[in-house]
Amino acid sequence: MFAKQSPDRYRPQMQQRMAKGNLFVGLVAVLAALSSCTPHGDQPQLPEADADFRRGQGLVSKMDYSGAIRSFNKALLTNPNSAPAHLEVAYLYMDHASNPAAAVHHFNRYLEIDPENDQSKVIRQHMDNCKMELAKQFLIAPVIPTVQRELDGLKDEIKRLQTENAELKSEIRRFKDFPPQLEPMPTDEDTGLPPLVPLSPPSPPLQARIETEQSSFIPAALGNPAPRYHEVRNGDYPAKLARVYGLKVNEILSANPGINPRNLKIGTRLRIPETN
Missing domain, CATH: 1.25.40.10 (Tetratricopeptide repeat domain)
Structure with missing residues (x-):
């Protein structure tokens, strides 16, 4: 039989092992904390x-x-x-x-x-x-005077439109409540005037005279139309005007012999001939 050993004999060894274990755990915790504080990949630097x-x-x-x-x-x-x-x-x-x-x-x-x-x-x-x-x-930003005037004008216009809108609504309500009564057209007996007599057609000689005068007047009016004019604006030149009016350049130049085709002055009145 072995002799019974006292437990106090192993107490220093157990305390030493526990100290080593605590030291290991502490080192692991420190390493974990350092790894979490060290930048990795895309983490921003402090x-x-x-x-x-x-x-x-x-x-x-x-x-x-x-x-x-x-x-x-x-x-x-x-x-x-x-x-x-x-x-x-x-x-x-x-x-x-x-x-x-x-x-x-x-x-x-x-x-x-x-x-x-x-x-x-x-x-x-x-x-x-x-x-x-x-x-x-x-x-509180400063407002340009012209803009302020426009704003004031818009405010006045809005007030005017609101007033007109209120008046129109009042008129609509009034017409709904009291629709207007249309009066019948008065007859000849009501007015006391003689009845209207339809006009008779003109006599044949007069009708023939009217037709003759019309036939002579219309061709003359169509054959002598009023002349057309164009006032030169910025960007006008003979070729452009010819395209606009359906003419040739020479036709416009012939109708305006005194102009300089390379330098048309703004405001000049050009005669535009009739198209054939």
Whole structure:
């Protein structure tokens, strides 16, 4: 039989093994944390490691806000997905550059890159304030006097049309309630006038005379039509006028012997001959 051994004999060995196990677990946790902090693939680099970002922070502390905006924008050119750089430049545009549109853009980019951050509610409130400020700028923008006059004229026209519309609606309601009664046409007996007698056709000699005069007058009128004229406008030239009126160039030049075909003066009246 073996002698019974005391459990205190193995206690130092067990404590040493437990210490080694805890050390191993700690090393694994540290390696996991380091692997999660190390950039992989397309993950953006931390902006604190960027020289332009650090320069922007230094310029903010010196109250050189325009220089800080330039530095943060340069940092964003290098790393467009830098959420802290978007946030810093958004606050600068909002508080020191009076540029609410740029502030809204960078606040929005910050939320797109880091939507689960603790400041999202405050940032959305800043975006709403910037949008309201942007709307105020448009509302109080100076209006050109001519545009203001046109707006005033449109307002007057709208008022006039509204008044006419109300009057027409009132007339329509009145006609619906009280339709007009048409009076019958008066007869000859009502007016006391003699009845109308239809005209008799002209006698044959008179009819023949009318036809003769018409036959002699119409050909004469058609044979001597009134002359046509064209007032020269910008871009006119003889070939163009010939196409417009269905003539030849020589016909237009012959009807206007005193003109210079290469330099038609605007406002000159040209005689347009009749087409055959």
